[in-house]
Amino acid sequence: MSASSLATEALAVFAKELRSELRSRVAVNSIGLFGLTTLVAVAYQIGPYQIHEQDRPHLLAAMLWIILFFAALSGLQRVFVKEEDAHTAKTLRLAARPLAVWAGKLLFNVALLAALQAFLVPLYGVLMGMQVRGVVPLIALLAAGCVAMALTATIVAAIIARASGSGTLFAILAVPLMLPLLVMLIAGTRVAMTSPRWSDVLPALQGVGALAGVTLVASVYLFPVVWHD
Amino acid sequence: MPPAESLVWIAGVTTIIWVGLFAYCLALTRRVRRLEGDE
Amino acid sequence: MTDKAAIGFWHWLVGAWMLLVIYGAFFYAPTAQGFVGESARIVFFHVPLAWVAVLAFCVNLWTSLRYLARRDPLDDARAAAAARLGLVFSVLATVTGSLFAKVMWGEFWNWDPRQISIVILLLVYAAYFALREAIADEERRGGLAAAYATLAFVTMPFLVFVVPRIYFSLHPDTLINVRGSIDMDSRMLQVLLAALVGFTGIFVWLYTLEVRLARVLIERQQREES
Numbered sequence: 001m002s003a004s005s006l007a008t009e010a011l012a013v014f015a016k017e018l019r020s021e022l023r024s025r026v027a028v029n030s031i032g033l034f035g036l037t038t039l040v041a042v043a044y045q046i047g048p049y050q051i052h053e054q055d056r057p058h059l060l061a062a063m064l065w066i067i068l069f070f071a072a073l074s075g076l077q078r079v080f081v082k083e084e085d086a087h088t089a090k091t092l093r094l095a096a097r098p099l100a101v102w103a104g105k106l107l108f109n110v111a112l113l114a115a116l117q118a119f120l121v122p123l124y125g126v127l128m129g130m131q132v133r134g135v136v137p138l139i140a141l142l143a144a145g146c147v148a149m150a151l152t153a154t155i156v157a158a159i160i161a162r163a164s165g166s167g168t169l170f171a172i173l174a175v176p177l178m179l180p181l182l183v184m185l186i187a188g189t190r191v192a193m194t195s196p197r198w199s200d201v202l203p204a205l206q207g208v209g210a211l212a213g214v215t216l217v218a219s220v221y222l223f224p225v226v227w228h229d
Numbered sequence: 230m231p232p233a234e235s236l237v238w239i240a241g242v243t244t245i246i247w248v249g250l251f252a253y254c255l256a257l258t259r260r261v262r263r264l265e266g267d268e
Numbered sequence: 269m270t271d272k273a274a275i276g277f278w279h280w281l282v283g284a285w286m287l288l289v290i291y292g293a294f295f296y297a298p299t300a301q302g303f304v305g306e307s308a309r310i311v312f313f314h315v316p317l318a319w320v321a322v323l324a325f326c327v328n329l330w331t332s333l334r335y336l337a338r339r340d341p342l343d344d345a346r347a348a349a350a351a352r353l354g355l356v357f358s359v360l361a362t363v364t365g366s367l368f369a370k371v372m373w374g375e376f377w378n379w380d381p382r383q384i385s386i387v388i389l390l391l392v393y394a395a396y397f398a399l400r401e402a403i404a405d406e407e408r409r410g411g412l413a414a415a416y417a418t419l420a421f422v423t424m425p426f427l428v429f430v431v432p433r434i435y436f437s438l439h440p441d442t443l444i445n446v447r448g449s450i451d452m453d454s455r456m457l458q459v460l461l462a463a464l465v466g467f468t469g470i471f472v473w474l475y476t477l478e479v480r481l482a483r484v485l486i487e488r489q490q491r492e493e494s
Contacts, residue, residue: 155419159412163402172398173416176391180426183384207426214422222415225336229411239309242367243290246313246360250470253356257477264484 006103009096013104017079018111026082027112031075035120038067039127048129060130061189065182068120069149072113076153077170079105080161089161098224102154106219109150109157117142131193137201138192144205145185148212152177155219158226184208282469289466292459300456307371310364312459316467317361322428323471324354325393329421332414344410345482347417348400353474355393362386382439385427392420 021027042063051059083089092101121142124130132138156174163169188204195201293312300308327350335343365383366376377383399416403409 152419156416159399159416159419162408162412163399164404169399169402173395176388176395177420177423179388179391180385180423184426211423211426215419218419218422222418225411226415229408238367238371239306240294242310242364243293243313246317246364247286247290249360250474254470254474254477257474257481261477261480261484264481264488 006097006100009100010103010107013092013096013101014107014111017104017108021108027075027078028115030078031071031112031116032119034074035067035071035116038070039120039124042067043124043127046128048127056129056131057190057193060128061186061193063128064121064124064130064189065145065186067124068113068117068145069178069182071116071120072149072153073171073174075112075116076109076150077157077160077167077174079109079154080157084161093227098227099220101227102158102219102223105157106150106154109154110147113146113150114143117146133194134192134196134198134201137196137198137205138189141185141188141192141201141205141208144208144212145181148181148208148215149178151212151215151219152181155215155222155226158223162226162229181208181211184211279473282466282473285462285469286466289459289463292462297456297459298453300453303372307368310368311456312463314361314364314368315460316463317357317364319464320467320471321354321357321361321389323468324350324357324475325421325424327475328354328417332417335410335414336418339407339410341406341410341486342479342483344406344413345486346479347410347414348397349475349478349482351393351396351417353471353478355390355397357471358386358390358393362390380439388427389424392423396420 046063080089083092096104125132153174156170156177160169160173184204184207188201188208191200191204289312293309297309297312299306300311328347331343331347331350334340335347362383365386369378369380369383370376396413396416400409400413403412
């Protein structure tokens with residue numbers, strides 16, 4: 001029951017996820033294509049020059065996070081549903097401790113979101129003519145947003161995997177929980193686009209960090225309950 | 230809408246709230262009584 | 269039968285108390301300065317409704333956690349009842365707040381941070397009921413709903429305290445303002461506190477009724493099963 005063995009177990013779950021994902025590529029495809037499609041639609045319809053100079057930080061920040069958010073919604077919910085679908089959940093329950101399962105799945109979702117951001121954000125920046133004055137603060141914000149979104153998505157995915165009609169239910173349950181997060185992330189991104197100073201982005205970053213921390217603690221307490229129900 | 234200076238609209242709102250809450254209370258009480266009476 | 273008499277007495281007490289509060293709200297409290305007309309009098313109803321909603325969600329959290337610990341079906345029913353009442357009172361708080369916004373600022377709805385956060389709150393607890401509907405097995409329903417309720421509750425402080433602070437809000441100071449003091453005429457404060465007590469009484473009344481109802485239904489079901 002030591003911490004290091006827990007970490008090993010979690011990494012094993014993560015590696016298993018990664019391997020099965022590399023084989024099937026369902027999550028990567030759905031997330032990536034969803035993100036790309038919406039990005040193309042937005043860039044084609046709106047583009048960089050349809051927006052007034054002064055509206056740019058506001059609108060570009062909001063649209064960036066909306067694209068990321070909905071792309072994430074389309075892929076992150078699968079982590080637990082697929083175990084139930086393939087009837088492998090029972091085996092996994094026996095093979096690994098709940099906390100290790102949770103950590104492994106969380107790591108996988110974080111990796112998925114980070115890959116999405118690494119692919120989509122630069123593309124978005126180029127296509128939409130997004131000028132960022134605080135690049136490093138923006139990267140910090142993206143990283144914090146990635147972890148916070150993955151945390152909420154993972155525990156909600158665990159909850160809905162046990163209910164019927166999981167697909168629609170995930171959006172219904174996750175969207176309101178993620179909205180405060182989205183509000184803070186959009187506010188922070190807007191600021192990072194106009195100011196290079198850390199101190200301006202800090203309130204949003206602290207808010208996101210605090211929300212992520214609270215979700216983390218709640219998940220660690222709740223996941224074993226949800227997993228065994 | 231009546232002018233803001235009058236009390237009418239606040240009175241209207243509160244009346245609606247009260248009637249609603251009271252009806253809710255009564256409906257619940259009646260249901261509980263009926264079900265407990267069946268026992 | 270003393271129990272029944274006591275309950276009857278306490279119901280009359282709540283009723284009489286609320287009549288007093290209504291009288292006080294319209295005739296005892298002075299007209300507030302800095303508001304359009306008499307619109308500020310809605311505070312005596314709006315604030316207690318919002319307070320009861322928060323109280324209901326706290327009860328929901330408490331009973332949910334207790335369900336997770338003890339797995340008593342009645343705790344699950346209690347949590348559902350508290351969430352239902354919380355939704356009802358949130359809707360009432362939204363309606364009263366929106367009417368105040370119309371009189372004060374000319375629009376029912378202007379996406380003020382307070383309005384955004386209450387909409388999210390309504391969505392969260394509506395989702396709670398959507399989750400309950402989607403699970404047929406009772407024990408699993410209780411456990412998962414309790415987990416979601418806990419998760420929802422921990423994000424609530426961000427809606428209530430953090431998001432409205434990031435954005436500029438038209439909403440008047442909450443009862444205890446940022447400076448930690450209460451800036452209110454003493455007669456208005458008396459009425460407001462009385463209203464808080466009264467609405468809490470109504471909440472307790474409704475809540476106990478809901479729980480009694482749930483208990484009867486659970487007992488009946490258990491009898492049918494055995």
